[in-house]
Amino acid sequence: MTESIVLSVIKDAIYTAIMISAPILVVATVVGLIISIFQATTQIQEQTLTFVPKLVAVALIGLLMGSWMLHIMLDFTTRIFALIANMGG
Template sequence: MTDTQVLEIAMHAMVIALKLSAPILVTSLAIGFLVSLFQSMTQIQEFTLAFVPKLIGVGVVLMVSGNWMLHELQNFTVGLFDMLPSLLG
């Protein structure tokens, strides 16, 4: 296994991790921004107010895109196992 192959696998793993985490992070960021905007407009300073909408939003995103995430991760893992003989030999 050469250095180039290791870097290629690591880069591919980071891209997959970014693709899988992006929907959850973007949803959490958007909901957090909207809740903080609402809190600043209404002068409500409750720290736990943002937790429930974020939890619901992340749950919805996982239900909607969970199947896609699972298939992406499965394809990556199958690709790694398919490359294993060529990496070792």
């Protein structure tokens, strides 16, 4: 296995991880920011107020984007297995 192949696999793995995690992270950040602004304006400092909406939003994104995330992971896995198969022969 050459250095260029290893770097290519690492780059592909990082790109795949970012693509899979980005929707959940963006939604959690936006919901957290909105709740924080709401808490600052109303002076309500309840800890569960930030947790529950984030949990619901992340669960919804997981349900809505789950098949897309699975498709991205399967494509990556297929590429890795094809690379392993080509190296053996």
